[in-house]
Amino acid sequence: xxxxxxxxxxxxxxxxxxxKTCGKKTPYASEALAQxxxxxxxxxEERKHDVEPYPCxxxxxxxxxxxxxxxxxxxxxxxxxxxxxxxx
Ligand SMILES: [Zn+2]
Numbered sequence: 001x002x003x004x005x006x007x008x009x010x011x012x013x014x015x016x017x018x019x020k021t022c023g024k025k026t027p028y029a030s031e032a033l034a035q036x037x038x039x040x041x042x043x044x045e046e047r048k049h050d051v052e053p054y055p056c057x058x059x060x061x062x063x064x065x066x067x068x069x070x071x072x073x074x075x076x077x078x079x080x081x082x083x084x085x086x087x088x
Contacts, residue, residue, distance in 0.1 A: 004070075
């Protein structure tokens with residue numbers, strides 16, 4: 001995975017929160033292992049959608065999740081990184 005995409009996944013993960021990004025998901029020690037797991041899933045005929053590996057900002061391992069195109073990650077990070085001001 002290229003560095004830019006890797007960084008975006010970490011940032012998007014942090015913004016989404018531990019529960020959604022890491023939570024009860026299976027951790028894989030390397031991208032290669034997560035890749036194998038995602039390929040197995042993507043061959044499964046009853047799957048709901050294809051998945052891909054992503055690095056986890058919380059446990060620093062890898063998980064598999066729905067495919068996130070670069071443009072979607074960028075849009076997510078851009079919108080969540082600049083939340084509208086909130087009054088306490
Ligand atoms: Zn994790």
